[in-house]
Amino acid sequence: MQITFWGVRALVPSPGQETTVTGGNTLCLTVQGAGGEALAIDAGTGITPWGRSLLGGPFGKGQGELDLFITHPHYDHIQGFPFFVPAFIPGNTIRLYGSNYCKRTMEQVLESQMNPIFSPIQSLKNLNSNLLFPDAGPGGVVTVGALEVRLETLPHVTEQAMGVRVSEGNRVLVLAPDVNYPDGIAPPEAVALFRDADVLVHDVRSHRPGLERQHARETFDARDAVAAATAAGVKKLVLTHYHFDSTDAELDALREGLGHGHPFEIELAREGATLWI
Ligand SMILES: [Zn+2]
Numbered sequence: 001m002q003i004t005f006w007g008v009r010a011l012v013p014s015p016g017q018e019t020t021v022t023g024g025n026t027l028c029l030t031v032q033g034a035g036g037e038a039l040a041i042d043a044g045t046g047i048t049p050w051g052r053s054l055l056g057g058p059f060g061k062g063q064g065e066l067d068l069f070i071t072h073p074h075y076d077h078i079q080g081f082p083f084f085v086p087a088f089i090p091g092n093t094i095r096l097y098g099s100n101y102c103k104r105t106m107e108q109v110l111e112s113q114m115n116p117i118f119s120p121i122q123s124l125k126n127l128n129s130n131l132l133f134p135d136a137g138p139g140g141v142v143t144v145g146a147l148e149v150r151l152e153t154l155p156h157v158t159e160q161a162m163g164v165r166v167s168e169g170n171r172v173l174v175l176a177p178d179v180n181y182p183d184g185i186a187p188p189e190a191v192a193l194f195r196d197a198d199v200l201v202h203d204v205r206s207h208r209p210g211l212e213r214q215h216a217r218e219t220f221d222a223r224d225a226v227a228a229a230t231a232a233g234v235k236k237l238v239l240t241h242y243h244f245d246s247t248d249a250e251l252d253a254l255r256e257g258l259g260h261g262h263p264f265e266i267e268l269a270r271e272g273a274t275l276w277i
Contacts, residue, residue, distance in 0.1 A: 001147075001168045002032040003199065003275045007046020010178075010205050010241045011076050018247035023271020025049070026076035027177055027241055029201065033168050037145025039067040041164050041175050046271065047080035054086055062091025062129075067144045069151070070098035071177050072161040073109045076241075082114060082121050092129035097151070099137035099162055107133045138162055152193045154179050163193045171277050172197045174234075177241050179203050184221060186228035194232035198277040201269065202229065204239040204254070226258055226266070237262075240269035 007025030015024035026044030040047065051059075058064040064086055071077055086092050098106035107124070114121045124131060136142050138153040138160075150165040154176055161178040174197040176190065186194075194200050205220040222239060229237040242251060255268050 001034070001166070001171050001173060001277050003173055003201075003277070004030045004032075004050075005046075005240065005269045005271055005273050006030060006050045007042075007044040007080070008240045008242055008269045008271050009044070009076065010203075010243055012244050013045050014244035018249070021248040021270060022242060022251055022268060025271055026079060028080060029175060029240075031147065031166050031173060033145055033147045035145050037147055039069065039144045039147060039149065039166070041069045042071055042077040042177065043068060043081040043084065044076050044078070045080040045083075048083045048085075051080075051084040051086050059086040059089065059092055062089045064089075064092045066092070066094045067142065067149075068094055068096050069142075069149065069162070069164055070096060070106060071164065071175070073098065073101050073106065073113075074178070077177070078110065078113060081110065082119055087127045087129045087131070090128040093132065094129055095132045095134055097134060097136050097142060099151075099153070099160070105133065107131075150193070152189060154190050154193070163190065165193050165197070173199045173201070173277060175201045176228075177201075177203050178205075180220070181224055181228070184224040184227070186224070186231060190228060191232045194228060194234055197232065197234045199236045199238055199275060200229050200232065200234040201238045201240050203241045205241055205243050222254055222258060226262065229264060230262070234264055236265045236267065238267045238269050238275070 006028040009026045013024050025046035027042040028044050028046030029041045032038045111124050116122045142149040148167045152163045153160045154163040163176045166173045202225040204222045
């Protein structure tokens with residue numbers, strides 16, 4: 001299984017000289033199985049460069065098929081979708097998965113995103129690919145070739161976000177991009193989703209000291225991610241979903257502050273980096 005990070009930021013993109021190492025695009029991650037099957041998780045601005053990279057293959061000819069999982073529809077998880085070029089090419093098929101949010105289906109949410117007040121696209125109908133919205137959400141399992149994708153609800157700031165567990169044989173990746181643990185402790189359903197993962201890609205939403213008050217709802221103590229990974233017995237913890245205020249240097253310091261004596265590796269996700277498990 002090959003995992004590639006196309007966007008690692010929370011809330012809003014953060015380009016600039018202080019984020020050249022970790023990257024400035026908002027969340028998007030792709031997974032490719034040994035048989036070449038691929039899926040994407042979240043459609044932050046990182047999905048736009050990935051979309052361009054696909055145009056030399058079947059997606060450029062209108063012969064591509066994609067399974068795209070949206071963990072929840074906050075901007076940083078969907079703001080790249082209106083600019084995902086394969087979605088404009090007739091013949092491509094994109095299956096979008098996501099739970100209802102604020103009593104709206106994922107299709108209704110994305111249609112709202114295309115509203116002419118906010119977008120020149122005006123309507124999902126102006127995307128010429130086949131957009132499908134299969135009925136699969138938290139608690140469900142989706143099969144993409146040899147990849148099995150399990151979806152689960154995780155606690156989030158307002159409503160809930162989905163955690164995604166991707167298995168290929170005995171290899172397991174889990175993505176938990178937006179979480180808020182009551183009292184800092186991962187609930188049993190989260191620990192169960194993370195259990196024995198080879199790689200747990202986990203929210204960190206670190207922040208620049210001094211901004212706690214302004215962004216209190218959008219910060220997360222990285223030590224809680226370490227505790228969750230410890231409870232679940234994962235083999236590697238990869239931190240992502242960085243606050244837009246966090247510089248490369250601050251994230252390096254954050255990683256160092258977590259220490260090195262853990263029973264698993266801890267890494268910072270970097271845009272453009274690939275992991276194999
Ligand atoms: Zn987010």
